[in-house]
Amino acid sequence: MPNEVIAEFKVTRMSILDENGIADVALMPELSHEEIRKMYELMLLARAFDQRALALQREGRLGTYPPIMGQEAAQVGSAMAIKPADWVFPSFRETGVHLSLGYPIAQIFQYWSGDERGQLTPDNLNIFPFCVSVGTHIPHAVGAAMAARYRRDPIAVVAYFGDGATSKGDFHEGFNMAGVFRLPVVFICQNNQWAISIPVKEQTAAASLAQKAVAYGFEGIQVDGNDVFAVYCATRNALEKARGNGGPTFIECLTYRVADHTTADDAGRYRSSEEVAAWRARDPILRLERFMAAQGFWSEDYGREARSRASASMDEAVHEMEGFPPPAAADMFEHACASLSPRQTRQQEGL
Amino acid sequence: MAKLNMVQAINLALREEMARDDRVVVMGEDVGRDGGVFRVTEGLREHFGAERVIDTPLSESGIVGAATGMAAYGLRPVAEIQFMGFIYSALDQLSAHGARLRTRSRGRYTCPLVVRTPYGAGIKAPELHEESSEAIFCHIPGIKVVAPSGPYTAKGLMLAALRDPDPVLYLEPTRLYRLIREEVPEGEYLTELGRARLARTGDNVTVIAWGSMLERVLKAVEPYSADVIDLLTLSPFDAETVLASVRKTGRAVIVHEAIKTCGLGAEIAATIAEDAILHLRAPVLRVTAPDVPVPLGKLIDHYLPTAEQIRAALDEVLQY
Ligand SMILES: Cc1ncc(C[n+]2csc(CCOP(=O)(O)OP(=O)(O)O)c2C)c(N)n1
Ligand SMILES: [Mg+2]
Numbered sequence: 001m002p003n004e005v006i007a008e009f010k011v012t013r014m015s016i017l018d019e020n021g022i023a024d025v026a027l028m029p030e031l032s033h034e035e036i037r038k039m040y041e042l043m044l045l046a047r048a049f050d051q052r053a054l055a056l057q058r059e060g061r062l063g064t065y066p067p068i069m070g071q072e073a074a075q076v077g078s079a080m081a082i083k084p085a086d087w088v089f090p091s092f093r094e095t096g097v098h099l100s101l102g103y104p105i106a107q108i109f110q111y112w113s114g115d116e117r118g119q120l121t122p123d124n125l126n127i128f129p130f131c132v133s134v135g136t137h138i139p140h141a142v143g144a145a146m147a148a149r150y151r152r153d154p155i156a157v158v159a160y161f162g163d164g165a166t167s168k169g170d171f172h173e174g175f176n177m178a179g180v181f182r183l184p185v186v187f188i189c190q191n192n193q194w195a196i197s198i199p200v201k202e203q204t205a206a207a208s209l210a211q212k213a214v215a216y217g218f219e220g221i222q223v224d225g226n227d228v229f230a231v232y233c234a235t236r237n238a239l240e241k242a243r244g245n246g247g248p249t250f251i252e253c254l255t256y257r258v259a260d261h262t263t264a265d266d267a268g269r270y271r272s273s274e275e276v277a278a279w280r281a282r283d284p285i286l287r288l289e290r291f292m293a294a295q296g297f298w299s300e301d302y303g304r305e306a307r308s309r310a311s312a313s314m315d316e317a318v319h320e321m322e323g324f325p326p327p328a329a330a331d332m333f334e335h336a337c338a339s340l341s342p343r344q345t346r347q348q349e350g351l
Numbered sequence: 352m353a354k355l356n357m358v359q360a361i362n363l364a365l366r367e368e369m370a371r372d373d374r375v376v377v378m379g380e381d382v383g384r385d386g387g388v389f390r391v392t393e394g395l396r397e398h399f400g401a402e403r404v405i406d407t408p409l410s411e412s413g414i415v416g417a418a419t420g421m422a423a424y425g426l427r428p429v430a431e432i433q434f435m436g437f438i439y440s441a442l443d444q445l446s447a448h449g450a451r452l453r454t455r456s457r458g459r460y461t462c463p464l465v466v467r468t469p470y471g472a473g474i475k476a477p478e479l480h481e482e483s484s485e486a487i488f489c490h491i492p493g494i495k496v497v498a499p500s501g502p503y504t505a506k507g508l509m510l511a512a513l514r515d516p517d518p519v520l521y522l523e524p525t526r527l528y529r530l531i532r533e534e535v536p537e538g539e540y541l542t543e544l545g546r547a548r549l550a551r552t553g554d555n556v557t558v559i560a561w562g563s564m565l566e567r568v569l570k571a572v573e574p575y576s577a578d579v580i581d582l583l584t585l586s587p588f589d590a591e592t593v594l595a596s597v598r599k600t601g602r603a604v605i606v607h608e609a610i611k612t613c614g615l616g617a618e619i620a621a622t623i624a625e626d627a628i629l630h631l632r633a634p635v636l637r638v639t640a641p642d643v644p645v646p647l648g649k650l651i652d653h654y655l656p657t658a659e660q661i662r663a664a665l666d667e668v669l670q671y
Contacts, residue, residue, distance in 0.1 A: 063475050063648050092477070114475060114648025132478045133437055134409055167408035169440060195409050197385035203408050264476075270384045329653035336643040343612065347641040351653060 021290025077231030164195025225253030379431030436479025450493030507542030
């Protein structure tokens with residue numbers, strides 16, 4: 001008897017806005033000029049944060065910082081589709097998501113300056129703490145989605161992570177549960193093609209990361225991660241599907257980490273400057289600028305103004321951050337647990 | 352003789368042993384092309400090839416689990432976990448398998464595996480990059496745990512770990528990586544596992560430390576007449592050397608940068624109480640981090656034991 005085909009799958013890539021800033025009108029999401037301007041300005045804000053953080057780190061005013069440069073469209077585009085009641089589980093390289101959702105800028109600086117208090121998410125946002133241990137937060141998003149469904153809350157949950165995270169057991173365990181329970185969760189992978197010095201080709205033998213979802217019984221899609229419209233569309237669709245009980249989705253955003261892994265890294269040791277230059281030319285901000293210019297709502301003056309507004313926001317935030325009083329030593333104990341043991345109390349008093 | 356820092360000393364040990372023994376392979380995240388995030392494996396891939404210096408996917412459990420299989424098959428893998436804070440997902444592999452393979456197979460299979468990991472605080476790195484959770488691993492029978500305190504012992508311990516027939520967790524104190532330079536001979540010398548080193552001798556008090564705390568202890572005790580014991584192997588620790596010193600001095604202070612509760616200091620203090628209590632002239636004191644998660648950079652100096660705290664403990668036992 002011939003073998004039967006028991007599974008076949010296709011993985012598609014979505015793109016709307018090409019490198020020259022020309023959009024496929026048939027696919028273009030309904031976005032007003034004002035909304036597109038907001039996307040653009042948030043991407044500039046994210047870029048400005050990055051540049052400021054790198055400068056502050058060089059001056060010793062900030063600790064190790066992981067830049068997001070090149071990933072602004074993946075972060076802003078996806079975050080723009082998230083609603084305030086949704087829950088977000090970030091990794092450590094989602095500054096653009098935090099900024100888009102309105103996380104206080106000064107607090108992001110504060111966190112990277114080595115001050116825990118930057119992690120206190122404002123009450124109006126449902127953002128989990130930065131997850132430094134790669135991929136380990138993926139099951140948390142799955143659990144939150146289970147809880148939301150139990151409560152009949154009409155929300156969705158979003159987890160962000162990188163290409164490297166897809167090699168962790170937590171990724172696979174979380175994905176499997178999300179599939180088994182058909183949970184309202186959207187997984188967003190920023191495939192920036194590097195996990196420190198490991199290129200994505202050495203991270204997986206699969207042709208795409210998106211197809212990993214197929215094995216767990218749900219949809220995986222790749223999008224051009226430097227195309228803010230495609231990222232927005234894919235995320236919005238996936239979130240709507242999740243809220244409508246349609247189960248999980250995995251979105252792989254194909255993008256690129258233009259800068260070093262962190263300020264402690266030297267990417268020149270393991271990748272070519274030609275590769276980096278090629279991706280710099282595919283800059284997501286430039287692409288959107290070209291689109292807006294062609295549509296007649298971008299000008300040099302507006303671009304300059306928007307950049308200087310972003311830069312002014314950074315001035316203000318850095319000023320605010322540097323005005324925070326240093327944390328007291330006793331702060332280590334403040335949130336160690338709900339009530340301190342007698343020994344912890346003695347230790348705190350003895351500081 | 353060349354003066355090397357600890358990064359260079361560990362690199363030299365790996366290089367020499369790889370040249371001597373083709374069963375030795377190095378694996379982990381970024382250990383190859385990048386030479387490791389601290390450059391400990393720098394140049395090894397160029398020298399020994401990608402087959403022996405393996406850049407792995409980002410999979411701690413996979414790294415230690417695969418290394419266990421390689422070791423059982425007859426190789427001598429050196430698996431790197433990039434920071435100790437990321438070892439926990441490999442704890443299952445270490446504790447349920449690496450440590451027990453010999454037992455479970457009645458000696459048919461063994462696990463001569465070295466797991467290297469940078470550990471310890473004081474480098475102003477992000478969360479989970481400054482952990483010191485050695486006690487968790489000392490609580491697992493079947494695994495040895497070692498922590499060098501300088502370049503010389505780093506090389507000798509690495510060579511000894513590579514020759515050991517059972518799994519060894521090799522902890523590299525990041526704060527000392529480039530802080531201390533020492534003469535490190537080329538060629539073979541083994542720092543025997545399970546043996547402590549008297550880093551300084553004195554009469555009135557015994558101070559026990561390891562890894563990055565040793566440097567701090569040596570500075571703090573300068574005005575005192577103290578035996579300073581550099582434990583080197585944390586499990587099984589050298590009780591004989593500790594007890595002999597305590598019987599002589601009658602006082603003991605244990606310094607570790609891990610938290611106090613259930614830290615390795617508790618085990619050492621209990622051993623002293625069991626076997627040398629009648630020689631004690633003062634309670635055994637511990638100088639440790641407080642029982643809280645390792646804080647970020649801004650508070651780390653309040654977390655790590657200080658020279659003043661060490662001296663205060665010494666004064667307390669001396670004046671008891
Ligand atoms: C579990 C774990 N292992 C190792 C590390 C060290 N590390 C930090 S980021 C990183 C690479 C992550 O790559 P990826 O998931 O692609 O995210 P990216 O850094 O590209 O945003 C590694 C190995 C870590 N933080 N957590
Ligand atoms: Mg990546």
